[in-house]
Amino acid sequence: MIRLSRRSDYGLVALKALRELGVDDALSARELAVRHGLPADLTPKVLARLAQAGLVESILGKSGGYRLARLPELISVAEVVRVLDGDATLAPCREGLLECNRFESCDIRHPLDTLHREVMMVLDRMSIAQL
Amino acid sequence: MIRLSRRSDYGLVALKALRELGVDDALSARELAVRHGLPADLTPKVLARLAQAGLVESILGKSGGYRLARLPELISVAEVVRVLDGDATLAPCREGLLECNRFESCDIRHPLDTLHREVMMVLDRMSIAQL
């Protein structure tokens, strides 16, 4: 199935919100959440992950918050998805634990990987600036 | 996240297997399952769904089974996924029951729909013949 997880969705909304911020401003997770109707307790988590991936800067202390770490043109949707959802492959074979019992004989893996790459390229072409 | 469900995966494997079949041959679901290591009880279900969607023909009775209903070049990966997983949209907002509480103010929906269309086009360009 082709669907964004909720996390990725929230992440995109948050980044878009951060986009229209002054250079030295910062927006707290809570403030961002209430303004855009995101779950109050989940938003900090999403932002924290974006921060440790370097997409966003966190500012500690009172009157702290988050701010974009790069120009919005330089953050692609693909990157956000990868950070928040991990980059799984199209084929379920490739997942962590479940071993595909036909792993060797599986001949649809390669074409599926190709497809996956193409899909990611599509997501790569859209940046936060275009949301 | 971008991942195929197990069902779709099985469906693709099955279609690929059916591809190399004589015109008047048919392969039973059970036979197909054991040959390719698919779950024995799930395979008939997947095939049945493909059949009622018209991608595959079912042949009743003894020595019956399944066979491709069209040339493999005319069956796209996108179609298989759509049949087996339904066609969801990228944005979780769009799902059945859960109402997005910021549905009106949501401004990332349109770009996301665009992305979804592009992704489906990618899946559309690959056919069973190319697996």
Next chain:
DNA sequence: CCAAGTGCGACCAGGTTAGTCCGAGTTTAG
């Protein structure tokens, strides 16, 4: 020193999906 932030881990709950079991209807081989 205190209030308001982030950061991070553990935890619960609900939904979705994979997988199984069963019965019924159909067709062909012998």
Next chain:
DNA sequence: CTAAACTCGGACTAACCTGGTCGCACTTGG
């Protein structure tokens, strides 16, 4: 004509994943 082999469809169970919550430690500005 009979029996075997197959498809079809629904109902049911179990496991996994995800969204969401709570709580505590650390940092910073006033």
